[in-house]
Amino acid sequence: MTLTLVKAWKGARAALEAAGVPGPVIDARLLVEAAADATRIDIVTDPHRVLTDAQAARLDDYVARRVRREPVSHILGRKGFWKIMLGVTRDVLTPRPDTETVVEVALRDFPETAPLRILDLGVGSGAILLALLAERPAARGLGIDVSEEALAVARDNAAHLGLAGRTALLRGDWTAGLESSGFDLVVSNPPYIATDVIPTLEPEVRDHEPRLALEGGRDGLDHYRLLAPEILRVLKPGGRFVVEIGWDQREAVEALFREAGAFNVASVKDLADRDRVVTGLKNPLETAA
Template sequence: MQTHRELLLEGRKTLEEAGIADSTTDAWLLMEYITGMTRASYFIRENEEMSREQAEKYREMIRRRAQHIPLQHITHEAWFYGLKFYVDEHVLTPRQDTEVLVEEVLLEAGKMQAGSSRSRILDMCTGSGCILLALLSVLKEAEGVGADLSEEALAVAAKNSRELGIPAVWKKSDLFADISGTYDIIVSNPPYIESHVVDSLMEEVRDHEPRMALDGTADGLYFYRRISGEAGEYLKPGGILAFEIGYNQGGSVRLMLQDAGYTEIRVVKDLAGLDRVVLGRKKQEEHHV
């Protein structure tokens, strides 16, 4: 039998030797997941022996992480906007950078609420459903639809909807092909990585996250062109279209929204100072006397 400390050191060493960049952090997070210990309780219990069952489970998880399987795919847990999401190999792992998109949409929604009825939100390429469910966790009166081409991704989104107790509609659709009705807000974090770049991504992303959720075709802009060109038919006058973008795509996506007739277009940076979000407003209908 080994102590918590001995197993933690063993896990860290295994991950270091496998070239895992955050070996110390990941070895601890898996220990925390298996035992439920906080950092404080670990220092009290570090010299206690770990049960055989927990030790075997810990070693197995360390072995999988050493194969560069993402930590979140091993624990099936990812935190986003203060909410715990189930994730697996069928969806992109929610990333903190995407919270900028949620914040900016909430800012716009706040402007729209004055005198408005219940708002409707469409999340295109919804994946795990994290963006839509984060928005609905705040906009409690809003109705939400999450669309994706992947049935496996939609199953994950529906599971998250149930477990978080936040109702939404999940719809299989190739972009707008099976979408009906109009919306106050359309939001999307579409695939935006250039095809030739996907194979150079870190192993955890390249080999373990769904390629269809990463690959934005040759120039990375295919989905922005399609969505910005078609979204106007599904947006109410004055409605918002908001995208997450890659760091080098702000100018291109801004021009797409301009060409599609959107106004009040903004490019927003993330905490690292990189372009992260582009959003614009559909023109209000003109009233002719």
């Protein structure tokens, strides 16, 4: 049977729908585009273009993997975030639109020409740090991660985006060994999911993303307890921090940063109107160490 772009898209969509995969319309389109070396415009303007046997076989493989709830980002090896395209593997969290809130908030206080120094704790794929560096050409950034595999992904992404010259990536345990008062901006998307919640997550997350990047201890707050005072230590006086939180963690994380001495602590909601970011400042009158 001849398989055209439109038949391929309809068939992929039907298979994903039958398997109960969320977002089957968009996922089917993305898989067809990748398998058939096509674009969204091709599917609309040339719907009867015939797939080669190799393209059809590739699509069958992609759809079967998605039916098993493997994330599209892992199948295709890439994911768009903010204004950049990132390589993604099983060793890093798939960048999500919710996390773009961190980038949006972080950019507010710093003009385009600001020569700021950025620290990203738990850098993963490099999503937050590289999105910020792409927007602030005078900035330089340091990304820290405990996973060497994640750092390899971030290094590849920095190189492909032409940002390697302004990006340093190091293996480390959060802020251990970092100088005090060294950064204008600290960002982080730490593991914040409570241990007993992880088995209830969608299969795409539970079965395919690194547990190390998900688990935040009994109440999900273990890493914030460590990070709040340390983030303030490494910030310059008046420097800003922006951290991602779980939707129900606003009060607890705000309290941790206030207890650590942060100024102007506030939360910001994501596009789904859920609390997503806690931000604040280091005391601008504190004497730099």
